[in-house]
Amino acid sequence: MSDAPFQPTHITPSDEQLAIQLLRSRLLLVEANAGAAKTTTLALRIAQALQRGAPPETVLALTATAPAVEALRERLAHIGVPKATVQQLRIQTFEAFSRALLANFEGVKTPTLTSLEQVKPYVVRAIERAQSVPEEPYPDEMMHNAMPGDLVEGLLQSFDLLKGRMVMQHLDPEERLTPALADELGFGYFTMRVWQRYEFIRKGGHPDHPEYQFDGDATYDLARLLTTGEIAAGDDPLDLSLSLLCVDEMHDVNRAAFTVLKAVLAATPRAAFVAVGDRDQVIHSQTGAEAAFMGEHFKAEIGTPQVLPLTQSRRFSPQLARHLGALARKPYAADESLRTDILLERCETPRLAAEFVARQAQAHHQQKTLTSLRVLLRHPAQSVLIEHELLRLAVPYGSVGFAPYLERPETLLVRGLYAHAHRDFTGFEDATRRARLLDALLMFSGAKVDSLELRHLDSTAAQRAAVAEASAQMDSTQAFIEGHVLRSADPAARRQLEAALAILRGNDFDAFEASFLKALDPLKLAARVFVRKEDAAQVADNVRQLHCLAVAEDAGVDGAFRMFSAMDRTRRGLSASERVALSSIEAAKGLEFDHVLIPHLNRDEFGEGSTENRNLLYVAMTRARRRLTMTFDPEHPSRFLKDAALL
Ligand SMILES: Nc1ncnc2c1ncn2[C@@H]1O[C@H](COP(=O)(O)OP(=O)(O)OP(=O)(O)O)[C@@H](O)[C@H]1O
Numbered sequence: 160m161s162d163a164p165f166q167p168t169h170i171t172p173s174d175e176q177l178a179i180q181l182l183r184s185r186l187l188l189v190e191a192n193a194g195a196a197k198t199t200t201l202a203l204r205i206a207q208a209l210q211r212g213a214p215p216e217t218v219l220a221l222t223a224t225a226p227a228v229e230a231l232r233e234r235l236a237h238i239g240v241p242k243a244t245v246q247q248l249r250i251q252t253f254e255a256f257s258r259a260l261l262a263n264f265e266g267v268k269t270p271t272l273t274s275l276e277q278v279k280p281y282v283v284r285a286i287e288r289a290q291s292v293p294e295e296p297y298p299d300e301m302m303h304n305a306m307p308g309d310l311v312e313g314l315l316q317s318f319d320l321l322k323g324r325m326v327m328q329h330l331d332p333e334e335r336l337t338p339a340l341a342d343e344l345g346f347g348y349f350t351m352r353v354w355q356r357y358e359f360i361r362k363g364g365h366p367d368h369p370e371y372q373f374d375g376d377a378t379y380d381l382a383r384l385l386t387t388g389e390i391a392a393g394d395d396p397l398d399l400s401l402s403l404l405c406v407d408e409m410h411d412v413n414r415a416a417f418t419v420l421k422a423v424l425a426a427t428p429r430a431a432f433v434a435v436g437d438r439d440q441v442i443h444s445q446t447g448a449e450a451a452f453m454g455e456h457f458k459a460e461i462g463t464p465q466v467l468p469l470t471q472s473r474r475f476s477p478q479l480a481r482h483l484g485a486l487a488r489k490p491y492a493a494d495e496s497l498r499t500d501i502l503l504e505r506c507e508t509p510r511l512a513a514e515f516v517a518r519q520a521q522a523h524h525q526q527k528t529l530t531s532l533r534v535l536l537r538h539p540a541q542s543v544l545i546e547h548e549l550l551r552l553a554v555p556y557g558s559v560g561f562a563p564y565l566e567r568p569e570t571l572l573v574r575g576l577y578a579h580a581h582r583d584f585t586g587f588e589d590a591t592r593r594a595r596l597l598d599a600l601l602m603f604s605g606a607k608v609d610s611l612e613l614r615h616l617d618s619t620a621a622q623r624a625a626v627a628e629a630s631a632q633m634d635s636t637q638a639f640i641e642g643h644v645l646r647s648a649d650p651a652a653r654r655q656l657e658a659a660l661a662i663l664r665g666n667d668f669d670a671f672e673a674s675f676l677k678a679l680d681p682l683k684l685a686a687r688v689f690v691r692k693e694d695a696a697q698v699a700d701n702v703r704q705l706h707c708l709a710v711a712e713d714a715g716v717d718g719a720f721r722m723f724s725a726m727d728r729t730r731r732g733l734s735a736s737e738r739v740a741l742s743s744i745e746a747a748k749g750l751e752f753d754h755v756l757i758p759h760l761n762r763d764e765f766g767e768g769s770t771e772n773r774n775l776l777y778v779a780m781t782r783a784r785r786r787l788t789m790t791f792d793p794e795h796p797s798r799f800l801k802d803a804a805l806l
Pocket residue numbers: 170171172173176191192193194195196197198199200234437472473474748749750751781
């Protein structure tokens with residue numbers, strides 16, 4: 160076993176990094192600013208353990224989010240850990256780790272649900288069942304004027320918190336839930352009763368293993384089994400024989416993840432533990448994440464860790480660090496040798512901002528020195544105008560965290576309605592694309608596939624089979640829309656779709672401009688499909704922007720849709736390039752880019768003074784290495800620009 164320091168490629172560790180890399184104490188916490196090399200130093204610590212002889216499979220690194228898994232893998236490769244070794248290390252989100260551990264414990268893999276829309280029917284059932292319990296002691300509390308479907312979003316948000324904070328586990332099992340107790344816990348009686356029902360349904364009335372798991376459920380289920388002692392140290396699934404346990408993004412850990420962490424630590428008393436985090440990067444407080452898990456809770460429940468600093472940003476310049484320090488109200492130092500250009504561009508309208516972003520992206524492609532440009536968006540609908548301008552300039556780009564606007568179901572819906580109205584399926588020449596179009600139409604129309612021959616299949620499989628058959632030929636696609644989608648649509652959706660089709664058939668540009676959005680009413684259409692109001696609002700915003708683009712083209716209804724087809728052709732013809740990408744801020748967490756561009760730093764986007772909103776902007780700005788460009792509307796600037804002393 161050698162204790163010579165691991166020698167990384169590409170960087171020379173600072174004294175602070177070296178101290179962390181070589182430390183042998185059991186518990187180590189590093190709290191440092193974004194860009195201060197936390198992930199890199201974690202990678203150095205892992206490389207040191209490997210050099211000391213630890214087998215790669217005895218190293219476990221857990222993170223709160225999937226992008227952080229990628230970031231750590233990238234950092235390990237960057238400092239020279241061979242790719243094959245990186246593959247052998249266990250680097251996982253808490254959720255993936257918990258899922259694997261539960262599968263091992265239960266001997267079966269629990270199916271996962273991936274969208275809120277898949278979960279919605281279970282929540283509705285839970286509401287209905289909770290409201291019809293005959294022996295309910297507080298029936299008045301269970302009355303609600305709203306329709307069950309309208310309550311789903313709020314309830315799921317509460318469930319996230321209930322799970323993340325493990326609220327139920329703080330209750331004495333003998334203690335009966337009362338309205339007073341529910342209020343004391345901060346959730347209300349109705350919510351907690353529905354939650355109990357919901358969990359019963361999710362478990363399939365089955366105490367051994369749940370019927371399904373949604374986001375965060377695996378961590379919660381594992382944490383619950385650990386709390387009740389059903390899984391304990393010494394049990395098989397916890398026998399992980401670890402030499403090193405690391406946590407990146409410790410600030411985004413909630414009670415459930417912390418419970419898992421505590422158990423793993425207790426079960427592997429010989430493993431060293433290193434965690435890194437930054438309290439200004441908490442962006443998952445809606446699931447109960449709290450920086451206290453790297454502070455007072457850690458001390459009280461695990462032990463007093465050694466705390467070592469990383470004081471300087473190694474990513475960007477002292478000037479940018481000063482602005483970030485002002486925004487986050489904390490000291491922020493940076494390596495004096497680094498330079499980051501900061502540019503603030505006034506753009507009075509979203510259109511001007513989109514044109515500016517596209518020109519920047521074009522210039523980025525033409526220069527040689529900066530490799531990556533990432534445009535970070537607060538909302539996916541903001542990409543419509545930007546993508547449109549990028550396509551006009553034929554700039555290759557990718558998107559991360561959301562689909563390109565031409566691939567979104569609502570775009571396919573609008574274009575599909577036009578195609579159907581005019582029997583012109585330009586742009587839908589291949590069967591895969593027609594299948595996606597039919598999926599979008601089925602989704603927004605609420606039509607279900609129900610044919611005698613397909614009765615033996617479950618509804619998802621039946622829909623897949625029907626869509627595959629209908630999309631095989633252009634004629635059968637047309638017939639399916641007429642004979643199936645429209646005929647068996649939800650009556651209200653059908654009225655909207657027929658009204659929109661009538662306008663498109665009329666080919667009257669003035670009518671299209673004045674009435675198309677009213678006729679289609681995308682917000683209503685989307686609200687029937689999506690659980691989160693925000694998702695429905697994004698769909699409506701997307702369609703509104705498509706309509707704006709179509710009207711601005713001023714080439715008639717036909718001309719507008721020809722333009723979309725042309726854009727689509729351009730997009731598919733552009734060579735894939737990773738140099739320019741649009742992405743959500745969440746998907747960029749833990750990563751860095753030579754040039755970061757944040758458009759729309761306006762009051763309506765970054766207006767609320769909430770900590771989470773500020774943290775999102777902080778995360779976005781701290782991704783930049785050599786250039787940070789921001790656009791804002793001078794009439795309505797975000798107050799964070801002032802806070803950061805940028806205005
Ligand atoms: N010793 C070093 N010398 C030069 N550059 C370094 C050194 N250590 C780290 N870096 C660079 O600093 C940058 C930031 O590192 P890293 O991504 O690890 O920071 P972080 O604190 O994890 O950031 P975040 O909180 O944003 O995830 C990277 O470009 C990394 O290569």
